[in-house]
Amino acid sequence: xxxxxxxxxxxxxxxxxxxxxxxxxxxxxxxxxxxxxxxxxxxxxxxxxxxxxxxxxxxxxxxxxxxxxxxxxxxxxxxxxxxxxxxxxxxxxxxxxxxxxxxxxxxxxxxxxxxxxxxxxxxxxxxxxxxxxxxxxxxxxxxxxxxxxxxxxxxxxxxxxxxxxxxxxxxxxxxxxxxxxxxxxxxxxxxxxxxxxxxxxxxxxxxxxxxxxxxxxxxxxxxxxxxxxxxxxxxxxxxxxxxxxxxxxxxxxxxxxxxxxxxxxxxxxxxxxxxxxxxxxxxxxxxxxxxxxxxxxxxxxxxxxxxxxxxxxxxxxxxxxxxxxxxxxxxxxxxxxxxxxxxxxxxxxxxxxxxxxxxxxxxxxxxxxxxxxxxxxxxxxxxxxxxxxxxxxxxxxxxxxxxxxxxxxxxxxxxxxxxxxxxxxxxxxxxxxxxxxxxxxxxxxxxxxxxxxxxxxxxxxxxxxxxxxxxxxxxxxxxxxxxxxxxxxxxxxxxxxxxxxxxxxxxxxxxxxxxxxxxxxxxxxxxxxxxxxxxxxxxxxxxxxxxxxxxxxxxxxxxxxxxxxxxxxxxxxxxxxxxxxxxxxxxxxxxxxxxxxxxxxxxxxxxxxxxxxxxxxxxxxx
Amino acid sequence: xxxxxxxxxxxxxxxxxxxxxxxxxxxxxxxxxxxxxxxxxxxxxxxxxxxxxxxxxxxxxxxxxxxxxxxxxxxxxxxxxxxxxxxxxxxxxxxxxxxxxxxxxxxxxxxxxxxxxxxxxxxxxxxxxxxxxxxxxxxxxxxxxxxxxxxxxxxxxxxxxxxxxxxxxxxxxxxxx
Numbered sequence: 169x170x171x172x173x174x175x176x177x178x179x180x181x182x183x184x185x186x187x188x189x190x191x192x193x194x195x196x197x198x199x200x201x202x203x204x205x206x207x208x209x210x211x212x213x214x215x216x217x218x219x220x221x222x223x224x225x226x227x228x229x230x231x232x233x234x235x236x237x238x239x240x241x242x243x244x245x246x247x248x249x250x251x252x253x254x255x256x257x258x259x260x261x262x263x264x265x266x267x268x269x270x271x272x273x274x275x276x277x278x279x280x281x282x283x284x285x286x287x288x289x290x291x292x293x294x295x296x297x298x299x300x301x302x303x304x305x306x307x308x309x310x311x312x313x314x315x316x317x318x319x320x321x322x323x324x325x326x327x328x329x330x331x332x333x334x335x336x337x338x339x340x341x342x343x344x345x346x347x348x349x350x351x352x353x354x355x356x357x358x359x360x361x362x363x364x365x366x367x368x369x370x371x372x373x374x375x376x377x378x379x380x381x382x383x384x385x386x387x388x389x390x391x392x393x394x395x396x397x398x399x400x401x402x403x404x405x406x407x408x409x410x411x412x413x414x415x416x417x418x419x420x421x422x423x424x425x426x427x428x429x430x431x432x433x434x435x436x437x438x439x440x441x442x443x444x445x446x447x448x449x450x451x452x453x454x455x456x457x458x459x460x461x462x463x464x465x466x467x468x469x470x471x472x473x474x475x476x477x478x479x480x481x482x483x484x485x486x487x488x489x490x491x492x493x494x495x496x497x498x499x500x501x502x503x504x505x506x507x508x509x510x511x512x513x514x515x516x517x518x519x520x521x522x523x524x525x526x527x528x529x530x531x532x533x534x535x536x537x538x539x540x541x542x543x544x545x546x547x548x549x550x551x552x553x554x555x556x557x558x559x560x561x562x563x564x565x566x567x568x569x570x571x572x573x574x575x576x577x578x579x580x581x582x583x584x585x586x587x588x589x590x591x592x593x594x595x596x597x598x599x600x601x602x603x604x605x606x607x608x609x610x611x612x613x614x615x616x617x618x619x620x621x622x623x624x625x626x627x628x629x630x631x632x633x634x635x636x637x638x639x640x641x642x643x644x645x646x647x648x649x650x651x652x653x654x655x656x657x658x659x660x661x662x663x664x665x666x667x668x669x670x671x672x673x674x675x676x677x678x679x680x681x682x683x684x685x686x687x688x689x690x691x692x693x694x695x696x697x698x699x700x701x702x703x704x705x706x707x708x709x710x711x712x713x714x715x716x717x718x719x720x721x722x723x724x725x726x727x728x729x730x731x732x733x734x735x736x737x738x739x740x741x742x743x744x745x746x747x748x749x750x751x752x753x754x755x756x757x758x759x760x761x762x763x764x765x766x767x768x769x770x771x772x773x774x775x776x777x778x779x780x781x782x783x784x785x786x787x788x789x790x
Numbered sequence: 791x792x793x794x795x796x797x798x799x800x801x802x803x804x805x806x807x808x809x810x811x812x813x814x815x816x817x818x819x820x821x822x823x824x825x826x827x828x829x830x831x832x833x834x835x836x837x838x839x840x841x842x843x844x845x846x847x848x849x850x851x852x853x854x855x856x857x858x859x860x861x862x863x864x865x866x867x868x869x870x871x872x873x874x875x876x877x878x879x880x881x882x883x884x885x886x887x888x889x890x891x892x893x894x895x896x897x898x899x900x901x902x903x904x905x906x907x908x909x910x911x912x913x914x915x916x917x918x919x920x921x922x923x924x925x926x927x928x929x930x931x932x933x934x935x936x937x938x939x940x941x942x943x944x945x946x947x948x949x950x951x952x953x954x955x956x957x958x959x960x961x962x963x964x965x966x967x
Contacts, residue, residue, distance in 0.1 A: 187834065317834070318833075318834070347833045347834070348830065348833060389821075391821050391825075544830075547830065548830055548833035548834060549833070549834050550834040557825070559821065559824055559825045559828060559830070560830060561824060561828075585851075585855075586851045586854070586855075587851075588829060588844050588847050588848045588851065589848060589851055589852070590848045590852070646844075646848070648829070648844055649828075649829040649830065649844070649847075707836065707837075710834070710835070710836055711836040714835045714836055714839065757836075761836065761837075761838040764838075765838060768838060768839055768842060769842065772827065772842055772843070772846060775826040775827070776823060776826055776827060776846070778826070
């Protein structure tokens with residue numbers, strides 16, 4: 169009989185242990201969490217068996233917080249404190265949000281991201297989203313029976329830097345380690361492509377509750393390459409509900425309703441929209457608190473007519489994405505439909521007409537994004553099996569640039585560049601003796617700064633005083649695989665440098681996040697120190713495991729002395745991690761990284777050589 | 791950091807150093823390299839590995855873009871040959887070329903002002919044909935004659951053509967939008 173192996177306490181377990189990773193679809197209307205179990209992606213349901221968690225958060229007067237179905241129940245009775253569709257506010261100011269006037273919230277206007285006044289104080293959309301993520305995290309941990317190593321969180325492909333950063337901040341508040349921000353249509357393409365072994369050019373038409381994306385992908389031998397993406401980050405099923413709601417008000421000739429009645433009618437509008445997917449007509453019969461009776465019938469045709477312009481609005485990004493990819497509609501092999509809103513028959517008709525083929529509706533449009541995200545999370549966590557090896561090459565949706573003279577934009581990174589991408593641009597001084605320069609980073613396609621989204625402003629000081637036009641300032645943009653930007657500027661002759669991680673003007677400052685983390689932790693009865701300790705221990709452990717795996721596979725790259733140094737460093741870091749001084753662990757981690765840096769570099773070189781090995785030498789011209 | 795900056799993109803992608811490029815071999819090498827260095831392969835590893843992977847993946851993407859686009863590839867070959875394409879300094883283009891430039895520009899401007907989508911599309915097609923001819927000349931100059939001075943001149947022509955192509959695209963976009 170074989171003996172069971174038990175690792176010594178504190179020692180790392182087998183290198184191929186399964187890490188718990190999930191995919192989270194943080195949607196406008198509903199959110200889901202999924203994982204890969206025994207090789208199959210599945211959505212994780214709540215105790216009642218429901219996969220979808222309504223993205224609704226209610227702040228109760230008694231200090232409690234409800235999320236999901238429970239919160240939804242209070243949407244008409246406690247509308248001000250029950251936040252729906254908060255995704256629309258992520259990384260946005262009040263002026264950016266459509267239909268504010270019919271929303272029952274108490275907005276706090278000011279610079280930067282919009283805030284909501286609730287019975288529990290002023291809340292940022294990031295905090296509200298974090299509540300949804302906390303519930304999903306707890307659901308996943310209960311279901312999987314352990315702490316998560318990380319999550320892939322999906323975002324609309326057309327989300328800009330501020331919206332992506334806000335999503336990442338929300339995860340941080342919820343204690344979720346983000347393995348990657350993944351574009352929703354790309355996640356759907358992964359789920360569809362892997363399930364159907366698809367090859368060729370596909371379009372993903374993703375109409376969610378509040379966002380629209382269209383991505384064109386080329387699938388070939390396990391590579392998912394996004395050729396182009398376009399969309400509208402403020403167009404979704406909600407807008408169809410809103411149009412129907414306005415139409416109900418017109419037809420029933422109602423005076424401006426109270427906030428509670430407005431919410432009630434919005435609910436009715438949504439129900440009617442859903443009913444029209446399967447029925448030819450939907451009756452709306454409701455008595456308002458004002459005593460007025462609304463009793464009308466909406467036909468499928470009425471609904472299609474009143475929302476025709478919205479459907480047309482989705483086709484403009486479709487055309488643009490095709491043009492950027494250099495393709496005609498008939499060159500697309502299949503159109504994958506994603507998002508609950510694509511159930512509307514007139515949307516499916518419009519897409520079929522445009523592409524000249526019936527769209528693919530054989531997957532669950534509500535779940536496909538979460539399932540794809542789970543597959544990617546499983547791969548990113550290192551649970552990838554050799555046979556299901558694939559590669560995602562995604563792009564940046566919107567160009568990045570800098571403001572130049574006259575309020576014009578100089579584009580530095582063009583849209584649809586494959587990530588990660590870096591670009592540099594040189595600038596010079598305008599006046600004699602100029603010693604400082606201000607930079608304004610913007611995102612968007614328009615020529616004028618005023619028409620683009622302002623991401624950040626920063627200054628480079630200490631430029632040597634020279635005649636105008638003599639200094640050479642090089643500004644470098646780096647966009648990582650999450651689509652997030654960092655910018656640095658350097659004066660080339662003196663080497664003076666300024667580096668900024670772009671903290672979007674519409675984001676939260678580090679101080680604010682720290683404050684939120686603190687209050688959240690106080691709330692949970694935890695404390696800052698133990699959290700910091702746990703984080704450092706996890707990172708330390710991660711480094712030790714990575715080094716041990718590397719030694720096992722590539723130990724031959726080291727001589728005896730180098731090997732000894734790394735072995736000693738591992739022992740030292742392990743001892744530190746067993747202690748309780750988080751600062752000492754942090755210092756130890758930095759020292760460890762320096763010791764193993766050369767080894768890691770050699771391994772990277774080796775893997776690149778092996779990528780090209782097996783290639784015929786006579787193909788090379790030497 | 792071990793990124794070998796002396797290694798040129800052609801060697802990185804194991805392709806012959808020439809203007810004529812086998813698109814499929816280039817794409818296959820890009821995928822092969824990215825499957826080794828892409829940040830998705832390092833997401834569960836320590837930050838130092840993530841950083842290195844991002845730098846490598848960035849360089850591989852930049853290499854792919856440079857070799858994939860005809861103009862960027864030609865400019866890069868000139869850089870490797872130590873020839874200054876004179877993009878910013880050399881404005882001494884032939885009178886004949888300058889005339890040609892003006893004619894193209896006027897035609898685009900007129901069509902744009904008149905809002906003639908059909909005319910713009912015709913210009914677009916004509917310009918594409920013209921670009922093909924210029925690229926054929928460039929291939930001859932770079933790969934057969936090794937006449938880099940001539941090639942530098944052709945590169946400047948091609949830059950002008952691409953710029954004009956963008957202007958036509960923008961005009962079409964404005965008229966449609």
